[in-house]
Amino acid sequence: MENETNKIPGIGDQPEETPLYGYRNREVFYFYDQDKGYIQKVVPHNNIVQVLIKHGWDVSEDKIEGIRKKAEAGLVSPIAFHMARCLMDTVTLAGYSGFPKWRVRRHLKPSVYKKLDEKTKKRYAEVFGTSVREMEQLTSSDQTEKGAQ
Amino acid sequence: MIKLDFEHRQSGHCESGVTSNLLHYHGIKISEPLAFGIGAGLFFSYLPFMKMQDAPTFAFRVWPGQVFKRTTHELGIKSRFQNFRDEKKSMDVLKSALDQGFPVGITVGIYNLPYYPPEYRTHFNGHNMVIYGYDNDKFYVSDTVMEEKKEISYEDLVRIRFAKGAMAPKGRLYYPYYFPKEIDLRSGVLSGIKKTAKNMVGVPFPLVGVKGIRILSKSLRKWEKKLGQDKASYYLGQMLRMEEEFGTAGAGYRYLYGAFLNEAADVANKPVLKEIAAEMGETANKWREYSYYGSRNCKRRAKPEESYDMLADLLLGIADREEKIFRKLLKI
Numbered sequence: 001m002e003n004e005t006n007k008i009p010g011i012g013d014q015p016e017e018t019p020l021y022g023y024r025n026r027e028v029f030y031f032y033d034q035d036k037g038y039i040q041k042v043v044p045h046n047n048i049v050q051v052l053i054k055h056g057w058d059v060s061e062d063k064i065e066g067i068r069k070k071a072e073a074g075l076v077s078p079i080a081f082h083m084a085r086c087l088m089d090t091v092t093l094a095g096y097s098g099f100p101k102w103r104v105r106r107h108l109k110p111s112v113y114k115k116l117d118e119k120t121k122k123r124y125a126e127v128f129g130t131s132v133r134e135m136e137q138l139t140s141s142d143q144t145e146k147g148a149q
Numbered sequence: 150m151i152k153l154d155f156e157h158r159q160s161g162h163c164e165s166g167v168t169s170n171l172l173h174y175h176g177i178k179i180s181e182p183l184a185f186g187i188g189a190g191l192f193f194s195y196l197p198f199m200k201m202q203d204a205p206t207f208a209f210r211v212w213p214g215q216v217f218k219r220t221t222h223e224l225g226i227k228s229r230f231q232n233f234r235d236e237k238k239s240m241d242v243l244k245s246a247l248d249q250g251f252p253v254g255i256t257v258g259i260y261n262l263p264y265y266p267p268e269y270r271t272h273f274n275g276h277n278m279v280i281y282g283y284d285n286d287k288f289y290v291s292d293t294v295m296e297e298k299k300e301i302s303y304e305d306l307v308r309i310r311f312a313k314g315a316m317a318p319k320g321r322l323y324y325p326y327y328f329p330k331e332i333d334l335r336s337g338v339l340s341g342i343k344k345t346a347k348n349m350v351g352v353p354f355p356l357v358g359v360k361g362i363r364i365l366s367k368s369l370r371k372w373e374k375k376l377g378q379d380k381a382s383y384y385l386g387q388m389l390r391m392e393e394e395f396g397t398a399g400a401g402y403r404y405l406y407g408a409f410l411n412e413a414a415d416v417a418n419k420p421v422l423k424e425i426a427a428e429m430g431e432t433a434n435k436w437r438e439y440s441y442y443g444s445r446n447c448k449r450r451a452k453p454e455e456s457y458d459m460l461a462d463l464l465l466g467i468a469d470r471e472e473k474i475f476r477k478l479l480k481i
Contacts, residue, residue, distance in 0.1 A: 028293075030182075032407055032431070034431075040408070042296070049394055052440075056386060057268070087270065087272060089272075091315050092272050092314030
């Protein structure tokens with residue numbers, strides 16, 4: 001147990017230079033120690049933050065994969081998949097596409113999606129940065145779903 | 150073209166850093182912690198009914214934009230704030246402010262920010278940075294998250310200033326333009342402390358301040374049973390990400406606030422604040438301990454004694470400590 005407690009990042013710790021997840025940026029963090037008082041240091045992310053960032057991306061990847069399966073099975077519309085891929089919610093998608101929220105929510109249903117005209121689909125495809133054909137095949141040329149490579 | 154001689158200093162929290170850097174440019178030397186404290190940035194609220202990214206909302210600071218507003222207001226500095234509907238007009242106003250020699254703070258969404266660490270990509274629309282010059286289609290950026298100054302193109306700047314979604318920035322810009330001859334830091338510091346203390350222990354509403362921490366601790370015990378393992382760990386992860394990530398300078402701004410109290414003791418000539426700053430530091434270390442065990446839980450490596458109950462107990466201890474601190478600060 002004692003060993004474990006020592007891993008709580010403290011004032012003297014230098015976090016590992018190669019983080020769990022790709023990109024490395026050094027940022028300002030503050031530390032407090034009874035003897036040294038407050039200290040400001042420019043360091044890479046500590047192990048806590050790295051675990052948390054990785055956890056966040058793992059969860060959203062699982063979620064995107066789940067929605068992809070649903071879209072392939074025809075339970076949700078392709079718009080729902082691409083919305084998840086671009087990490088959006090209905091409010092954000094409504095903002096970017098210019099449709100009201102309630103219409104965006106309806107467009108997530110496959111039955112409603114089938115009746116949409118090309119123009120509407122194109123507006124969504126532009127937001128997602130793909131073409132309508134790619135959008136319906138659930139692929140995209142830009143891999144936005146993975147934040148860090 | 151214009152390029153102001155703007156000093157870029159990296160900081161822990163984007164908005165306090167921007168505030169401090171902007172005031173530095175105009176000769177008012179206040180540090181990042183001071184800007185954060187005078188702006189009464191510290192807060193806590195837990196809103197289970199308001200879902201953000203499929204998880205309850207946890208906030209460790211006041212609403213974005215408040216820190217700059219309060220700090221400048223407290224110090225008697227006048228600033229200009231403007232939101233826009235029209236994209237072209239917003240860029241013209243930005244350029245004309247730069248032409249007059251004012252570096253300009255802007256609020257942006259980070260999803261389309263080209264130079265940003267990709268692991269941060271999310272539709273968060275409350276990021277702040279300073280534009281200090283432009284050259285044709287290129288704008289010079291001082292972003293306090295980054296180690297160095299950056300450049301950004303006209304199109305990218307428009308895209309991030311008009312990001313959509315919750316809390317859309319709507320091209321918001323702000324810059325201070327009038328500075329009084331005498332800056333009364335002391336009264337600003339004291340009023341900032343009072344405001345924060347009131348926010349933390351004086352609000353008669355259960356979900357904010359110290360009471361919010363207690364309620365969070367209570368519901369934390371139920372998460373696993375009520376929501377299942379996966380969702381509970383997602384909620385916990387989301388809470389910890391809000392606490393440790395997103396420019397909090399560590400432990401949900403608690404270190405930053407402690408550093409402020411430490412500095413405030415000298416500025417306001419109140420030695421008792423040094424003791425409270427030490428207590429705040431200990432509390433911040435407790436928060437860090439909490440996030441450490443919590444992050445192990447997210448990794449599913451938690452031992453039996455690191456269950457949600459243990460985390461909830463840690464939170465209760467933190468709530469007691471913070472209540473003591475802010476009750477003392479209320480009497481300053």
